[in-house]
Amino acid sequence: MNSTFSVHEFLDDDSETFTYVVADNVTRFAVIIDPVLDFDYKSGRTDTRSAKRVLHWIERQELTVKWILETHAHADHLSAASYIRDQIGGQIGIGEHITQVQQTFKKVFNLERDFLPDGSQFDRLFRHDELLHVGNMTIRVMHTPGHTPADLAYIINEQAAFVGDTIFMPDVGTARCDFPGGDANTLYDSIQSLFGLPDTTDIYVCHDYPTEGRGHQFKTQVGLQKAQNIHVNTDISKDKFVELRQTRDATLPMPRLILPSIQVNIRAGNMPAPENNGTVYLKVPINLL
Numbered sequence: 001m002n003s004t005f006s007v008h009e010f011l012d013d014d015s016e017t018f019t020y021v022v023a024d025n026v027t028r029f030a031v032i033i034d035p036v037l038d039f040d041y042k043s044g045r046t047d048t049r050s051a052k053r054v055l056h057w058i059e060r061q062e063l064t065v066k067w068i069l070e071t072h073a074h075a076d077h078l079s080a081a082s083y084i085r086d087q088i089g090g091q092i093g094i095g096e097h098i099t100q101v102q103q104t105f106k107k108v109f110n111l112e113r114d115f116l117p118d119g120s121q122f123d124r125l126f127r128h129d130e131l132l133h134v135g136n137m138t139i140r141v142m143h144t145p146g147h148t149p150a151d152l153a154y155i156i157n158e159q160a161a162f163v164g165d166t167i168f169m170p171d172v173g174t175a176r177c178d179f180p181g182g183d184a185n186t187l188y189d190s191i192q193s194l195f196g197l198p199d200t201t202d203i204y205v206c207h208d209y210p211t212e213g214r215g216h217q218f219k220t221q222v223g224l225q226k227a228q229n230i231h232v233n234t235d236i237s238k239d240k241f242v243e244l245r246q247t248r249d250a251t252l253p254m255p256r257l258i259l260p261s262i263q264v265n266i267r268a269g270n271m272p273a274p275e276n277n278g279t280v281y282l283k284v285p286i287n288l289l
Helices: 049-061 080-090 098-108 182-193 221-230 239-249 258-265
Strands: 003-011 017-026 029-033 036-040 046-047 064-069 092-097 124-126 133-136 137-143 153-157 160-162 201-202 220-221
Touching: 003 049, 017 049, 017 160, 029 049, 029 133, 029 137, 036 049, 036 258, 049 080, 064 080, 064 133, 080 092, 080 098, 137 182, 182 221, 182 239, 220 221
Parallel strands: 029 064, 064 092, 092 124, 160 201
Antiparallel strands: 003 017, 017 029, 036 046, 133 137, 137 153, 153 160, 201 220
8 A cells, every 4th residue: 555545446357447446545535547337238238336346445435536537438348437426426537639539439420410529528638747636646647649549647646657558567568559540659659658657656557468377467567567568668669569569450359349338438438318219329330440
């Protein structure tokens, strides 16, 4: 436990996503990072069991949540941000470049005219290097594009970095860059920004895909990443990384939940409005992605 703040992780086994609650140990003010809404694609049914697990823990710890922070518009799980805000309050924040992602996917899904790609679905759009103060925690926003144009890392008290999908555990590597707006050159530069943090800075990943012989892990350090990351360590040039990343991305299937996830997550975790029969629908574009 850090003397100033504590971190508690929750693993969603289905999407292999980590949700974090970071709490100031004195004021008991907290933030939630990347909460998950359960979704069964076969039936089209949502479930809040993962979010309720987080909420029950927050209640037991007697925390007050000030922010629900998204690192980006995820393509592998639906966000529970709006559900959590409805239950316990707080504000939903994401990077200001979410508008670029919204503009892209409004066209992909031919979304309704009323959907405005202006970020207004979120309570706050963060700028690079913006500071948030939550109790005794200072959270610095770092824009880390490449996986998507809007990715952020949240640096807390310059001691812990919550990096979303920018980088994974050292034996897994880095995030793909072949989604609309993604770019391997840009991701390399973003990772170099993370590598500019002190080597002892803790890195908390959003996903882990365990390699043989270990279970899920969620925390590493900058120094370990620089020395051991299989895609982007200090011995790998930018050109080599870009070649590796692009070659690998060409072999990867689309994430299982990308179609429902993006439609919901660019709305801050809200569903589209019900249609005239009272039912909510998500779209499946054919032969497009």
